[in-house]
Amino acid sequence: MRVPPFEYYTGLLKATGLLIAGIIIGSALFMSIYHQHLNDALVDNRELRAKIEKLEQDNDSFKKTRNQQSVINSIDIVVEPGDLNPLDKVTEQEIERRVRSDLSVIKGQKIATFAETPHVYQRLLSQKTYHGILDKDYTVSLKTMLLIQNELRVWVTAKEFKRSTM
Template identity: 35%
Template structure:
């Protein structure tokens, strides 16, 4: 029996190879697009879970202080200002910012239930203790140093603005 000449099948094998190459490239593009969408979804879920935790915490604090008059701090809000800056070196990713907000909010929860008019001395003490404090966050244990920029009391809410910068690894 004779071996058939492969010159007859050269066009077919070239077309089949191009088809398989296109299928692999298309699958890679589709996988990268779906990975990007999934990552965006996870970031949105993390942000919404943080909002839910904050709201549940606020609800428990408000029910605890509902019999008090309007001169007691009932909620603490923390804002990290680094993402507003256009420097890519000082901006934080969303998950790190959310973890940093939780940690700073936990430290400032000592003001909950305090009278608004008697908070001046305590705020200076807290500002000196928490200013330039280093927080260790994330799976890779990166260290971030915060700096308290502004503390503002409006009605029954304490609002704190901080900036954070990553500590160099020694």
């Protein structure tokens, strides 16, 4: 039995190897693009869910206090990064959601009551640590509280909490 010479198949082997390498590179490129689009869709989904939750809470409070003029109806939170590292959108939204839930006791209160004791609400957020936000902890400090008509606007700075190891 005679074995055909290997030189006849070198071109076929090169073409097969090139085809397999192209398939691997193409699938890796496809997966990276797919992952990026999926990540964008998940971030948009979280943003929209947070907006829906905020709008539902605002709608409920507006229904309760529709006829009262001197009551805090909505709370708007602005989260700013405290370090040089900017916060990603998911972390920023989670911090905003947690701060809003902490300040939910203010909704429905009279503006005069809030104006008499703003330091109580300032202490509520001074150096508060939120645990378990994307496997990190963040310390939030109050920067500014501004009351405009029926809306309370709160600016907070968020820094990543570093635990001291001893």
